Amino acid sequence: MRLKDVASLVGITERAVQAIVKDLVDAQILEKSKDGRRNQYIIQAEQKLRHTLEANHSISELLRLGK
Structure with a gap:
């Protein structure tokens, strides 16, 4: 998907x-x-969320909520 x-x-x-x-x-x-000429972006799912209140949770945990 393009930006x-x-x-x-x-x-x-x-x-x-x-x-x-x-x-x-x-x-x-x-x-x-x-x-080629396009950029691809890969989600680093094991990265932690940035906000201090959610910093003990990973991106993958957030993505699982959307399933």
């Missing part, structure tokens, strides 16, 4: 999605790699 598609789906601008993705890459929650 443009995510923006449309969520109802925010593509620029806002780019800023959010950059923040998540900088926080090592997403890993960025190149696939």
